[in-house]
Amino acid sequence: MFFKSIRWRLQLWLAFLLVCVLSGFGVTIYQLQRVSQLRQIDEELERRVAVLSGAVRGGPPPKRSFAPPPFERGPGPRDFDKDNRHPPPPEGRPPFRGERKGPFGPRDFSISEEISSLFDQSSTSAFYFTVWSRDGAMFKRSSNAPPNVPLPQRLNNTDTRTHARTRNGYREAFHFTELADCVLAGRSISTDLDAMRRFKLWLLAAGGTVLAFGLGGGWWLTSRAMRPVDDISVAASRISEGNLSERINVADTDSELGRLASVLNSTFARLEAAFAQQTQFTADAS
CATH class of the missing domain: 3.30.450 (Beta-Lactamase)
Incomplete structure (x- = not known):
């Protein structure tokens, strides 16, 4: 149901x-x-x-000493070329390409x-x-x-x-x-997260309020829209009980239900007239 x-x-x-x-x-x-x-x-x-x-x-x-390390003997110009070795870079500077790499702190x-x-x-x-x-x-x-x-x-x-x-x-x-x-x-961002949670709860509350008002307004509109159907049902029930003079109260004849009610009223009027003729014929025959 x-x-x-x-x-x-x-x-x-x-x-x-x-x-x-x-x-x-x-x-x-x-x-x-x-x-x-x-x-x-x-x-x-x-x-x-x-x-x-x-x-x-x-x-x-970083504070470092740039003085060259002491040598036990003075190196000659050819000592650095032995075994393809290069002089070490000054401490505190990153080595160039081909130089020996050493520690380089932040x-x-x-x-x-x-x-x-x-x-x-x-x-x-x-x-x-x-x-x-x-x-x-x-x-x-x-x-x-x-x-x-x-x-x-x-x-x-x-x-x-x-x-x-x-x-x-x-x-x-x-x-x-x-x-x-x-x-x-x-x-x-704990305070920001708390604010966002409060904002979410506010949105839920506002959405629930709008939903409640929307459902209430929808129930009112559907009740107004279905009222002619209820009137038709009540009139049809009375007619079925024998009250052939009953008619449907039509307030708006331009709507679909209004036109349907007008058609039913004309049908009920013809039905009442036919029943009256039949009653009159029976009375005349007797």
Whole structure:
């Protein structure tokens, strides 16, 4: 009986359409808000990564002695050509092609006032930074950085773009320099995630309210649309009980149901006239 009712079929179809539209609208709004929020955070992180990367590139090299190592005897001009050997490069400079390769540590850098203004190290929820050397060793980090920050994975040896990642409630942007040093800046996004959860609950509440109003309005509209059908059923029941003078109250003759009611009224009128003639004929014959 429930699924055979035209009114409930219309109501269920309206509810299905409303749920689809509201779900699509809510998911789209939530994703747009989430992407916009993360993009704003990433822009702030990329700006700090660029400042740190410039400091790492432009930092002074480690303090080393450039004096040549002492020789027990003065080397002659031909001593360096023996066995195709070359003189070692000065310490602190990367070897040129063909030179003997030695250790080359990361460039040190100092925290300037500009960098300090971008990182509030007194707050654990503020921006933090971590810098790794090319051998994977951490050699500088802010005091408010979370412990055990993992070293990001580099896609390839020539990738110097800035990438972003989300890790355990933290949003981080990192960048590998040309010398393979890694610079990372991040901050906690727990407050942003809480705000997004509240926004999602607000969307669910608003969607539920609109759905309730939509279903209520749909029930009212279907009830108005089905009212002539109920009038036709009541009139037909009275006529079947013997009240042939009963007619359907037609308020709107331009609608489909109004035209149907007019046809039924004319049919009931002819039926009443035929029954009256039959009654009169029976009375005259007797």
